Structure formats: structure tokens, C-alpha cells
Amino acid sequence: MTASKPFDPKPILDHLPLLPGVYRMLDADGQVLYVGKANQLKKRVSSYFQKTNISPRIRLMVSHIANIEVTITRSEAEALLLENNLIKSLKPRYNILFRDDKSYPYIVLSGHAYPRLAYYRGAPTRHNQYFGPYPNANAAKESIALLQKVFRIRTCEDSVFNNRTRPCLLHQIQRCTGPCVNLISQDDYAADIRNASLLLLGKQGEVEAHLRTAMEVAAEALAFEQAAALRDQLQALRTVQQKQFVESTGSTDADIVAVATLNGALCVALAMVRGGRHLGDKHFFPQNADGQEPGEVLEAFLAQHYLERSVPPLVLVNVPAAAEALEELLGEQSGHKVAIRHQVNGERRQWLEMAEQNALLALQQQAGLQAGQQVRVDALREVLGLEQLARIECFDISHTMGEATVASCVVYDNLAMRNAEYRRYNITGITPGDDYAAMRQAVTRRYQKLQAGEGKRPDLILIDGGVGQLGMAVDVMAELGLPEIQLVGVAKGVERKAGLEQLIRPGEDEALSLSPDSSALHLIQQVRDEAHRFAISGHRAKRGKIRTTSMLEEIEGVGEKRRRNLLARFGGLRGVQLASVEDLSQVEGISLALAKKIHQQLMA
Structure with missing residues (x-):
């Protein structure tokens, strides 16, 4: 087999203009490695291929580049907006990424x-x-x-x-x-x-x-x-x-953003001041930020956090940031002038110092938690004889006498639960109450994409259940051509008490019981309990929706529009049940005769 030729950027660089725009670095499979913006595309993209002043992280990325795509924009501000949209949608492996909270309260x-x-x-x-x-x-x-x-x-x-x-x-x-x-x-x-x-x-x-x-x-x-x-x-x-948390002498609306580092880890602290009152803070831990300078992390946070989100007139930062284009874009978005300031004095300097201290404290706490989680992971890896253990996925089934069956899959990866990767599966087409068939369907739906080369491969799969559920999962993984992934069943034991769980392993005749104070067992309980919580909350929501809809559907003359009007007027099925005939007759589309009929059937 002949080695592939190294990427030659010269033909692309020769034709790049000195105009603002966005560039995308792609690997040999066409996957986007990195998305960036530039005021002058030719200078910025060329800088990646210089032989000096390149960090190890960028050097590694450059070694995987097989193609470069660019999009010219009318301004640097427009390039910033496009860059942010592409980062959020593509999540390139070399871009600094922050968790995208959908909304704030x-x-x-x-x-x-x-x-x-x-x-x-x-x-x-x-x-x-x-x-x-x-x-x-x-x-x-x-x-x-x-x-x-x-x-x-x-x-x-x-x-x-x-x-x-x-x-x-x-x-x-x-x-x-x-x-x-x-x-x-x-x-x-x-x-x-x-x-x-x-x-x-x-x-x-x-x-x-x-x-x-x-x-x-x-x-x-x-x-x-x-x-x-x-x-x-x-x-x-x-x-x-x-x-009140902290009082200010003025009525300022401002956000305070501070970046802190500790032993190579980075944290961004965001504190909110509204009407001069300090409302509290929130901490963000970026992904793909190893070896990055605090200023680069801060600029990435400001763009990803504030674009398409409410922003106050003043944002204070603890490290310098090139923010002229961002100020312009945020001002247009919010309808008022937005200032991003680093050099401040007095009370505002105290706010920044407080935010830095909180970011450092969050890093210290995270380091302590990760140390404890690492002990648990190492203990479980040793118990199961695994060479590597970073990603664990756990399945659970929840239903009420076969009604509204829901399966959950939760993810533990790199020493933490990853809520964004959780999935629920509405189980259909099986005999009500058949947990084995439900487990087969859930595991199949979860890993058939993995068979096609999509998704992340777990190092360990936990099945909340006994021999039957585990056996079904083992059969599915064999059918999908993934028998090498370790599966373990977590049974509650004879007395069904916490600490007495038994681990069932394929091919082993006897279940494994760990000490109640075992770190390995504590990790299994943590992941299993989260799978149970996630499954039962989904099941209850589905069951409630089915029951609410079905009771009103059984009443002749109450169609979809009238059901919607009734539920909106009284805030749910319980409110409809408690309403009098007179109250029901006040709802749009509900006559007095129909109100009496609804009242009689719901009270029956």
C-alpha cells in the first residue's frame, strides 16, 4: 500500500483573497477539523503552515488537513456570526467548544x-x-x-x-x-x-x-x-x-466573564448583575481547550454564548480580547450599544476579581470530584479486567403493567455523566410487559448506527436487569457484529437492597457480588440510578399524556379542538374533572348539554 501524499496547501493559498471570511479545515474523510474566521483570509490561513510559532495542538491538526474550504463574507462581524453557527452545528474536534445552554431563566x-x-x-x-x-x-x-x-x-x-x-x-x-x-x-x-x-x-x-x-x-x-x-x-x-447577594452603588446591567487556569484545566465564570444586584454566577468548562491561551478561550466563549442570546450593555472581561467585531454584531442583535471592557477600576475591578476567584474555586472543586471519580473508574476497570474504561452506557426499562413502555440509555464519559447524550426510546410493537423484547428493541436502535460507523463506541454497557435482559442484549450485539464490547447485567439481588447488587457477566455461571463500600460498586450504582431516574421520568410523562388524552377521547362529541380548549382552560385533566357543569359550558365549543355529558363521564 502506497502512503498518501502530504497535503500541499500552496494551490489553495495562492488564490485566497485578502478579504474577511470563514475557513474550514477538512481531513481525508471530509470531516471538518476546525472552523475559523479572519479579517484577511490569505494571511490567516497561511499562518497555519508556517514552520515556526505553531503550538503542538495546531501542528497535530495541520498534519490531518487534506483540504481547505473558505466562504467570503462582507465584514468581519458577518464572518464571526457564520463561524459561530458552523461551530455549533459541526462541533469540530479542534475548536474550543462550550456547552450550549438553550435558555436562561x-x-x-x-x-x-x-x-x-x-x-x-x-x-x-x-x-x-x-x-x-x-x-x-x-x-x-x-x-x-x-x-x-x-x-x-x-x-x-x-x-x-x-x-x-x-x-x-x-x-x-x-x-x-x-x-x-x-x-x-x-x-x-x-x-x-x-x-x-x-x-x-x-x-x-x-x-x-x-x-x-x-x-x-x-x-x-x-x-x-x-x-x-x-x-x-x-x-x-x-x-x-x-x-441580597451583593449590592452595587449604581443600577448597572452587566455580565462579568473571567477565565481561570489550574494545572492545565480552564474554567470560564459568568456572573450576572442586573439593576446593580449580583444575581449569581455560572461556570463553563470548555472542550478541546488543551494548550489554548486564556484570551483565545475567552473570545470563543463570548461568541458562542452571546450570539443569538440576550446581552447586557456592558460585558467585563479579565483578559484582553479582540472584540470590536463582536461588539458591533451584538449591538445590532440587541438593539443597544454593547461594550466589552478589560481595563476597569473600582467596583467593577472588584467584580472581576470575585469572578476570577469563583472560577478558580470551581476548578479546584472539579479537580477533587474528578479525582474521586477516577478512583471509582480504576476500581471498576480492575474488577472487570478491562484494558480501558472511559465511556459507560447503561439501559433501563420502565412501564406500569406494560403501559407506556420507555427505555433509557444514559452515558458516563470521561469521569462525568453526559446529559446531552442521554436518549429515551418509546417501545412499540411488543407484548405489553415483555421486558426482554423491550431491551432488544432499545439496544438494537442504539447500536445499529454504531455498526454503520456512526456514534461513539462504549467501553462498557450496563444492563439494569437479570440474566434474561442481559442475554437479550448479548444476542443483539452479536447480531450487529459488536461482540467485543463488554456487557454486564446489574441485578438487585435477593433482598433488593442498595449495596447488595449482583453483577452478571456473559459466560460466567456465578454472579459477582461486591462489598457495599466498593468504589467500583459505587460507580455502577451512580450510573444505574441515573438510568432508572431518566427512564421513569420519561415513562410517567408518556403515561400521563396517554391517560389525559384517552379519557377525553372516549367522550363522544369532544374532538381534538375541544379537548385542546378544555385542557388549556383548566390547566390539565385534573382541572377539567374538578370543573362544574357551568364552568365547562363557558369553554369555546362546549354547549350546556355537552358540558353535562363531559361532567357525568369524568365523574363516573
Whole structure:
């Protein structure tokens, strides 16, 4: 066999223009190795083939290049946007990659006559007020709880609010003013909403002044109960201010982004400040970043994180970054000027230092967790006699008496669970309750692509079940031509207690029992429990959907549109079951006669 000729870039480089654009490095199979942008394509692409000043990582990538493709753009900003889209869709092995969180949580005040305070994820709409985004769900939900204590705004769904005849428990524990049963006027409720909005915008002083003025007016008018209620709100507001994370002297909206390194590992810390309040932070650990400079990692994060996502007017960074094109693009995207600043002083410098410290702390914690996980992996590898153990996949089956069967496959890879690679399989075409057939279908669907050369090959497959389920999985892998992958069944044992699991291995007559304090067993339990959780949550969701739909489908005269109207009006099947005939008849398309029929059949 003759060796393939080394790649000669000269014919391509000779024809590259000094224009902005995006370039793609491809290997011999046509797979994209790397995507980059440039203000001058010819200079940037040529730099990869210089004999000096090339890092080992880039040198390795260059050795695999078999072709180069370029796309010319009108500006560097347009090239940046195209580069980001290609990186997210192609995930090249040599690009720095960050986990792409689909959305961040917001706090929303709905556009109703009596607005609802709620936690929200998704694209904002014009009918509601949105505050955030928040770095995580806990920060948003804690803020909602604090606002409830101060302003007692409703948080219930419309289906509940529209059908109340007496105050709920939240009113009784002083967390809601009871607008559902008209215990507060619309004007007074609107005042609470206005103050809550100001507080979420960081204008605590303005809120406190409004409350104090209203309290004094009520006292002068001898409305002592109203004055006392306003006094209680002021006291609750002061308590909230004392509990806030970090306060600022201004009302700044800003993100603080800091990169830290520890023993070759990198972490990006993102802290969010809205209305001068520090809402919390989030940590990102990039992939494919070995040997990269902090500035390169930071630039990759800024592009991947902010393009097509909400961005505040100010972004503070702890290392210099070439951000002129990104500032221009983010400004066009957000509709306001965006500044990315490195050289700052005073309070903003303190924010950056705090973000750096948090990034270092996250790296230290990750290192400690990985050390513990490495002990577990090494122990399991030794127990099973495997040469290599990095990727584990585990299957579980969940159903209720054969109803709504769902199989799960979870992935443990490189010392951590990889949620993005989890998969569920809706099992169909089998005898209800046949776990063996369900396992056959799930394993076949999972690995038939691997047989075709697609997907990642696991080092170990765990089957949550006994000899029968394991035997079925072994047969499938043999049929697919993948018998070399190690399979192990995890049975619960005679007493079905944690710590007494038995490991069943193909070709072994006796099951293997490990000590309850075995590190290898702890890893198996960790992965198996996650597979069980993922399977049962999918099964419950599927079962609930089937039961909700089927009960209404059995009622003659209730078609798809009427079912949808009923479920939307009452917030689900339970709400429909609790509704009176009069309430049902108010739904679009539901006559009084049909309402009586629905009520009778659901109550039967």
C-alpha cells in the first residue's frame, strides 16, 4: 500500500483573497477539523503552515488537513456570526467548544388585569414583562419567593385563578393578597406590581420612598390597617435587601466573564448583575481547550454564548480580547450599544476579581470530584479486567403493567455523566410487559448506527436487569457484529437492597457480588440510578399524556379542538374533572348539554 501524499496547501493559498471570511479545515474523510474566521483570509490561513510559532495542538491538526474550504463574507462581524453557527452545528474536534445552554431563566409578570409572578424559560413575548436573565433556576426562584413575602403577588396558573371561590393556602400564610376572590382592589394590586417591577430593576430606594409616602398618607387619613400593612411591607423590604447577594452603588446591567487556569484545566465564570444586584454566577468548562491561551478561550466563549442570546450593555472581561467585531454584531442583535471592557477600576475591578476567584474555586472543586471519580473508574476497570474504561452506557426499562413502555440509555464519559447524550426510546410493537423484547428493541436502535460507523463506541454497557435482559442484549450485539464490547447485567439481588447488587457477566455461571463500600460498586450504582431516574421520568410523562388524552377521547362529541380548549382552560385533566357543569359550558365549543355529558363521564 502506497502512503498518501502530504497535503500541499500552496494551490489553495495562492488564490485566497485578502478579504474577511470563514475557513474550514477538512481531513481525508471530509470531516471538518476546525472552523475559523479572519479579517484577511490569505494571511490567516497561511499562518497555519508556517514552520515556526505553531503550538503542538495546531501542528497535530495541520498534519490531518487534506483540504481547505473558505466562504467570503462582507465584514468581519458577518464572518464571526457564520463561524459561530458552523461551530455549533459541526462541533469540530479542534475548536474550543462550550456547552450550549438553550435558555436562561427569567422572572415574568404577566399582562393580565391581575398580573401573575412566575418563573419562565423561553423566548420573551411582547405581552409580558421580563426580568433577567438569571444565571440559574435557584436564583430566579429565590427572587420570586422574596417578592412574594414583600408584595404578596399571585403565582397561581390562570386555570386555578379563574376558578377559585375562596382564598387558597398562600393567602392564609400571607404570601398572596387574594385577587382571585377580590380581596384586593385592582388599583392596590397594580401598585404592588409597580413596586415589584422597580425592585427587580434594582431601584430599591424608589420603592422604599413610595411605600413610606403611602404609609404616611394612610396614617393621616386614619386608615390604620392599611398603614400597618404598608409598614409590614417596608420591614419585609429591608429584610430582603439584607439577604441580597451583593449590592452595587449604581443600577448597572452587566455580565462579568473571567477565565481561570489550574494545572492545565480552564474554567470560564459568568456572573450576572442586573439593576446593580449580583444575581449569581455560572461556570463553563470548555472542550478541546488543551494548550489554548486564556484570551483565545475567552473570545470563543463570548461568541458562542452571546450570539443569538440576550446581552447586557456592558460585558467585563479579565483578559484582553479582540472584540470590536463582536461588539458591533451584538449591538445590532440587541438593539443597544454593547461594550466589552478589560481595563476597569473600582467596583467593577472588584467584580472581576470575585469572578476570577469563583472560577478558580470551581476548578479546584472539579479537580477533587474528578479525582474521586477516577478512583471509582480504576476500581471498576480492575474488577472487570478491562484494558480501558472511559465511556459507560447503561439501559433501563420502565412501564406500569406494560403501559407506556420507555427505555433509557444514559452515558458516563470521561469521569462525568453526559446529559446531552442521554436518549429515551418509546417501545412499540411488543407484548405489553415483555421486558426482554423491550431491551432488544432499545439496544438494537442504539447500536445499529454504531455498526454503520456512526456514534461513539462504549467501553462498557450496563444492563439494569437479570440474566434474561442481559442475554437479550448479548444476542443483539452479536447480531450487529459488536461482540467485543463488554456487557454486564446489574441485578438487585435477593433482598433488593442498595449495596447488595449482583453483577452478571456473559459466560460466567456465578454472579459477582461486591462489598457495599466498593468504589467500583459505587460507580455502577451512580450510573444505574441515573438510568432508572431518566427512564421513569420519561415513562410517567408518556403515561400521563396517554391517560389525559384517552379519557377525553372516549367522550363522544369532544374532538381534538375541544379537548385542546378544555385542557388549556383548566390547566390539565385534573382541572377539567374538578370543573362544574357551568364552568365547562363557558369553554369555546362546549354547549350546556355537552358540558353535562363531559361532567357525568369524568365523574363516573
